Amino acid sequence: MTSHRPHAGQDGPYAQGAYEPDGTFEAAVEQLADPLNDPLPGQHTSPWFRTDTTQADGEARQTPQTEAQGPVEPPGEWYDPEGYQRDWYGHQGPEAAPASNTVRGTAVTPGPVAPAPVSAAPGPAPVLAVHDPGPGQPAGEVGAVLNDETVALRTTDTRRASQPSRSGAPDPAPEPPPTGGRAERRRAAKGRGGRRGEPRRTVEAESAESAESAGPAVPMSRLEARRAARAAKDSPAVVASRVVGEVFITFGVLMLLFVTYQLWWTNIRADQIAGRETNKIQDDWANGDRSPGAFEPGQGFAILHIPKLDVVAPIAEGISKEKVLDRGMIGHYGEGKLKTAMPSAEQGNFAVAGHRNTHGEPFRYINKLKPGDPIVVETQDAYYTYEMASILPQTSPSNVAVIDEVPAGSGFTGPGRYVTLTTCTPEFTSTYRMIVWGKMVDERPRSKGKPDALVG
Template sequence: MTALRPERESGADPYGGAGEQGTSDARRPYEAPGAFGEGRPGAEAYPTAGEAYHEPPAARAYQAAGEPYAAAREPYPGTEAPYTVPPYGTAPEPSAPPRYEPPADDETVALRVAGPPGGSRPASGASASPGRAAPAPHGRAARRKAARGRHGRHGGTARPGTPGPGDARESEESRPLSRVEARRRARARKPSAGVIASRVIGELFITTGVLMLLFVTYQLWWTNVRAHAQADQAASSLQDDWANGKRNPGTFEPGQGFALLHIPKLDVVVPIAEGISSKGVLDRGMVGHYGSEPLKTAMPEDKTGNFGLAGHRNTHGEPFRYINRLSPGDAIVVETQDTYFVYKMASMLPVTSPSNISVLDPVPRGSGFTGPGRYITLTTCTPEFTSKYRLIVWGKMVEERPRSKGKPDALVN
């Protein structure tokens, strides 16, 4: 609080004078004699109030000589040495070397501390000299790292004394944990029962899918590869035995090959074995003969009867895959050790029950045949990749040709 002070009287001079009404002859401080240097050497160069200004003789001499005026060439009153000021138009001498301006960076044109021209980076552990900025880091990665250290991770300016996110994380990780915190963190890292159950279920689904894919690959591809190899081996062995005279016509053992089936339209050549066993005959890529009771059928050389055959339509060699494409008149040839038996396709039953064994009768029911004859019946599953129903194809013998006379026209053409 400012102290109280008496107000000045009206007309009083604040400097101690009497003012206009005062009778004192005291002057104001700036009016005292010698306030502006009266009586000093060169005081005539500084006029008092009301006097005209006169240039000093030195100035007039310089003007006469054509030199620029320099008031500082004359000594300032009261000084011992003159203060020299360069003439007008003369550039002052540089007191410091010019500041180095680095070229614009390709990466950024923002402000940054520039290093001295031609300078080198300070050695590791050396501190920069006082008052001199440290050189900019070299390389894009170094500059980004330095920017993160100065402005934080997201470019914001960090307050002095304020710990950043990295500092807080490091301090939290470095401090020792109590038992409660350690147990809590261990429980948090341990997966819950729901997570474990979901993982187990997912692995089961993946395993099941892989197994199903492998099974489908096995059924549709590998079984055919293996069955074709076994059927080719059986056909080669049968033809070798015929050439060497080791086989004689007659009764054959289950699984024993005794003939070859040719379907020229479908490009099928497959061995015929005794029996319709899946493992012993059909799964090995061969065609099986219904030769056992209650499904016993005739042999090709019999004078009358129905020669019944069964084969896979899909997988395991699939010899009857496309017999539904046969048309009436297409050739079906059975080759034995001594004879070629040529049949012509007569009719087809697209769908029937697996229990309909009347299709194997000596005069097959539904075939269109009206009396005894020499017939052939081909049976397989339908639709494809299922065994719910049966597909039946019938044929009638039209030629019996000994092997000594060569192949029939159906195999030659």
Template sequence: MTALRPERESGADWYPAGAYDAPWEPRTAPYDPHGSGTPYPPPDGSGEPSVADDAETMALRIPSPSAPPDSAGTAAHGSHGRREAPPATGGRAARRRAAKRRRGRRAAGSGPRVPQQTAPRDPSAPLSRVEARRLARARRPSPGVIASRIIGELFITTGVVMLLFVTYQLWWSNVRAHQQAGHEAHQLQDDWASGKRAPGTFEPGQGFAILHIPKLDVVVPIAEGTDKTKVLDKGMVGHYGPGSFDTAMPDAKTGNFGLAGHRNTHGEPFRYINRLTPGDPIVVETQDTYYVYKMTSMLPVTSPSNTAVLDPIPAGSGFTKPGRYITLTTCTPEFTSKYRLIVWGKMVEERPRSKGKPDALVD
């Protein structure tokens, strides 16, 4: 019984008298562990109370010496803790079926294989020969990568070349042409001052006059011929001289003085002649005389084969009788040579150099 009991007097024996005098005898009374007064047989059916079911001994249990703690696990699971199936009984066919069932349970219980994870490699450790070869193969670019690199380099090279060409055409050719034209103009003036050049017939590419267009701030030498390399690309203006286009010189009593020049690149002296309006002065300076023209008309677009614009009485200019005319020709639209732009003028003054510059240049 686990109920509290009152203490006995000091020095008195706690247990009742004669508790240890008589030998112990097993209890044969009906099993009544809870003291309810209604006995009933023990659960094991032996008629005696079971030690395992005694309320006084529920706290601790001492295993039976005949059954070691791991004997049940060893018997059920084998020597390695695995549960062994009971030996198959019956014939050979039954044993085979039992073996197949065991293999099926092992396969089902094993589950998917998990790849074994290896520890990360130390970067400072030296590579083996196999690892070095493998790393070299991994670093080697594929043919597709090599081809794409080559194509990309070709595109880059082509772009750089085109950029350099455009820079040369739009900037450097102008710088170089201005230097050459300026040198030729100074050389002409020095020769006129020293008397080295006399009026007459000029060789192709030889400078003989200077063209002034005050409104456009143009001062450029005039050379004989319209050769692209010898004249126009050097930043000068070319005279349609003897040959296919035999236009007059400024000192002729009648005729058409025809000139050609670049509109873009190589000095581009005629780039803005489309801005001229009727009455704007155009001056041709020679060794002895200033010839002053006034702009009269313009033909914005015409075919390059329209040579009639250089006739003594230019077609389309509005002139109807012989006179002293000037014709300026250049390409149009800008940066192309598909068509030609034509500007005409009529001489209004002939002034000797000894009398000084004309008013068109003084203003």
């Protein structure tokens, strides 16, 4: 700012004598506050106004160039590099002058400060940032080197450090900023989750903010509600596929239950029924309630023993599936055209039938019998022992000649006392029949005890 001073010899209020000695006018002008040229503490905006002299009391005085001191020599450039550096970055001394006031949150000195010796080395000096005094720190104390920004362009971390927390407790020390340029600081800020000093926002926080910004839900109209309900319903194809899937699942469960019933439960039930029938027959014999002769269909009258297969099963009259075979018993062909002789007959073929699989399966392993293996029929009066003679692995169910008085295919050439065992084959089917024949070798009254085949 250039002083407006009166010319020499001018009369009136602007005469030389109105402002007393030279320099008073300039001192008065300097005390005016100019917001556009407000200098930093202890400095001037113009390089021509330097602190060149220091009084004895330690306060710096500005002695501007006047006409009496000679013509002003402008600098070689339009600004003084060393003065510009000292004006904006402060004095480069080991200690700073004590502060007594604060301007915009920054501790400054109330008046001009003594100049510090300027280094003769070229280039900018390191920057010292002046910050607000923290707890236990005097005002105006020079802080540590933060970055290459000036005091007027401080970062968010520096401003946060200079402001006390609401709770009164000092804030934790901010993390040191990067020492690089602006691009590096931006990259570091992005790596921390946003702007410097701001914590990284999580997905939950962003969803909560979006929900708050969305506001309350607007109720749908009746038409929109109907459309939404119609869209939520499943299509006919989806419903049909779901029904088909449920049917298949139900069918599979039922098949599994049926197989379990056939292969496991029927055997348990048949064994229980056959066991009770065997005990009943033996009790009747012991009490003398039964006698040889004709028997009603389904009535038990004998017990079959196959020692090699560990089979002990009751023999009932008839081959009814429901009354005899499915109850775990062995049926005697004694009705109609399929009627055969009893064991006590002088000659004939005692033919019986039984299940190979399920329902007690008494004939399941008769295919393992070998010629000579004993087959014993126990009645109320005697034990009839047969020896296995031959086997027909497979034949048609309609081949009834296998139970004739002289069985066809058995190898027997004439009448005799024979036994015939018939069952289904292959296993778990009823497509064909398997036939096993035997010839009587011993008849032993009960009074003489059990035969050797059952004792051994």
